Amino acid sequence: MLNFMPGSLAGLRVVDLSRVLGGPYCTQILADHGAQVIKIEPPGGDETRQWGPPFEGDTAAYFLGVNRNKLGVALDLSQDTDRIKLLDLLARADVLVENFKIGTMERWGIGYETLKERFPGLIHCRVSGFGADGPLGALPGYDAAVQALCGLMSVNGEAEGEPLRIGVPIVDLVTGMNAALGILMALREREMSGRGQFVESTLFDSALSMLHPHTPNWFCSGEDPQRSGNAHPNITPYDKFRTGSVDIFLAVGNNGQFANLCSVIDAPALAAHPHFESNGARSAHRSELRAELEQRFAAWDGEQLADTLIRNGVPCAPVLGLGAALGHPHTAHREMLVELDGYRGIASPIKLSRTPATYRSTPPALNQHERELFGEGDSADRRA
Template sequence: MPRAGSAEVLLMTNPPTPPAASEGALAGLKVLDLSRVLAGPYCAQMLADHGADVIKVEPPAGDETRGWGPPFVAPDTSAYYQNLNRAKRNIVVDLSVPEGRDILDTLLGDTDVLVENFNAGTLAKWGYADEELRRRFPALIHCRVTGFGTDGPLGGQPGYDAVLQAYGGLMSVNGEPDGPPLRVGVPVVDQVTGILAFSGILLALHERHRSGLGQLVDCTLLDTAVSLLHPHSASWLASGIVPRRTGSAHPSIAPYDSFTAADGPLFIAVGNDRQFGALTEVLAVPGLADDPRFRTNQDRVRHQRELRAALEEAIAERPRADLAAQLTARGVPASPVHDVAEALTSPQVRHRGLVIDTGDYRGLASPVSLSRTPARVRPEVRGAGADTRDVLDAAGYDGEAVAKAVEDGAVRAADPS
């Protein structure tokens, strides 16, 4: 795999030898993670889980999510930060000073992927404009994460997840019909942006095998938010009717909603007429399937209110776990509405190995599962500057040079143990 600092760009006609299964699919890949908060760090953590050597470069003030708590797992480390920054080496470099940028130049010389989410213009101000990066490091894959992009009417404007949920239309379709718009309860725009950044990097790496050249992977929270609007975007583009909030119900499928069972909420998702017939049989209301108001999905959507009233009465006295089991046995998707604790301790989540608990570390596993080169979660989360000395030593800095960089404030390094 060509390195970013190669003076000569090579056309690769043969793919490299694949790594051993124990190394991970991305073994040998070097990543500099200059990002903070969520989308960028999540992308870089996925790369690390699959074997990449990820070096997180924090500013002297640190990644602000270190203080996003409680809960905290260490005095300077929140659970929020811990679950986005495992398996990364950590160095602290002040890129606002020339000495810090000299260190970044050295590190970029053998880096494959740069992940960053600086405000628009920051890298250019420091001498790392897009065209300059491409000229100096032709094989570098530069993944940039921003809120709205770097140009256009809102180019360069910062954006957090909830702001983009609002701007991108997601809030407008989330919530009860007679209630206010609500943000989705997880930072879905940030997380999906991280996944799309991960995917874009893999696309760029694949293309680099042919051309030997890197490229810019340009990810914005706005692009992600708008991409998540389906099916509401498709509905508006086809009809011109502005979608409204429907609570847990689906705007074009029925019944597809949450109901109250005897011991809590239950979600039922009926996608076709066969499933609806099975639902009515399990609920012992077979006449509903022959009711002209409910024979087809179109009929059921037109008469959702009447259908819901008929189903609620049949569901209200049934235990939700038993009813969900009976429905799924008949091919009708259904589940109790779990809280977070119920979800993370559920039998299938345990079976899938989605929760990691080493005693010292508790977090979620990589959501990307490969059969031959599976993700290998390395749960350690390094303190700020814990690896500065080792990383600079490997980059060719001797002890005197590192000491001077520390003294000048260009880097911060943990005391040698």
């Protein structure tokens, strides 16, 4: 039996009714840091168990990525007997996380207004697309559709290309992070008031919150941003560049970094050129600067150039594939890979010095912990 140092959230009990990504990502953050998370799935399971290939056995990698460190049971909450079991769990819980279609919990008689009377200290967190009311209230939300609606797609893509979905479900992930933050804030306030409260994290709000610097630029100018590919709308050179081998990404944020760049590539005169001596001038002469830089970069191996630049104070990196990124020595140094009983995953990015994240159990099989949580035979008849 492995022994683990108690995490920062040890003693916290979370009942997780959420499915797919935003909610499960939130609860995995809490579980990694010591909370006991009980994942409750419908009898058919979280639909992401089938979102493959690839699969590990009969479970899709998608599910495995956000459900470790959780106990798993299956309940049919449309049935009175299973709602009673849920209420028994909530009586001993600190947090409830759910992302049902709005109105579902109320139809079952376990909405927030009902639960807060029965469990006044419970933190009830709802992850939803748009919230319960307003012009889009209670409508279903999915990451890609919200990327489109909130302007994220409009700023992503090549300058002459079409709006492009960001290649990871960034809205779902940030919504899950915001949910975890909200839960921790509510728990902190409960220490003073003794009362729980309702926490809401929506895809719509989270998507709008991510649009920096485009929203402040719009507030200032009133002009819709244009797609710029890899280039930054405000800073130059902040873009992908060709070299003699792999491409690199430069993220030069000030004149000192630009001078260092010019020194490394033996072109100090570029830093003093009137077209390049300030960020404003460089931004006005982007194409000219790109030609000057790529002419010199062609003599360099991209990975060597990136390493030389960053060690000389110039933010830069080679453009790597996922396998190369996971195999990078710094990935191992930062302990960002988890291996546990055949499971592999990405570790928590939240590092605490005394109470670090721990990886105690692999993602549960469907209904794996029924006996542990409810005793023997409680749902055998239901599944038959």
